[in-house]
Amino acid sequence: MNFKSFPALLLTFIACAATVDAGPIAYGLCQTGCNAVVVACYAAAGATFGTITAGVGTPAAIIACNVALGQCSAACATIALFAPTP
Secondary structure (H helix, E strand, O other): OOOOOHHHHHHHHHHHOOOEOOOHHHHHHHHHHHHHHHHHHHHHOOOOOOOOOOOOOOOHHHHHHHHHHHHHHHHHHHHHHHOOEO
16 A cells, blocks of 8 residues: 555545544433433432342332433434534
8 A cells, every 4th residue: 555645535534524423422422311310310219220120029110210211212312323423
C-alpha cells in the first residue's frame, strides 16, 4: 500500500461520513434517562433498584416500575438507535 495516499483516502472517507444512522450516544443517554426514572420509581415504592427479583410476592408498584422500564428501553431502541448523529 502506498502510504503517501493514506491521508487523502482518510480525508475522503471522513468527508463522506457526514452523518451516521445509528446513534450510540443518543441511545446511551436515553437508557441513562430510563434507568434514572426507574430508580426514582423504585425509591417511591420503598425499594432499591437491582435488589428485587420479579417473583410471586413482588409488590405491584415494583412490577409497574419494571414494565415502565421495559417500555422506555424499547422506545430508546426504536428511536435513538436510528436517529441521525452528526
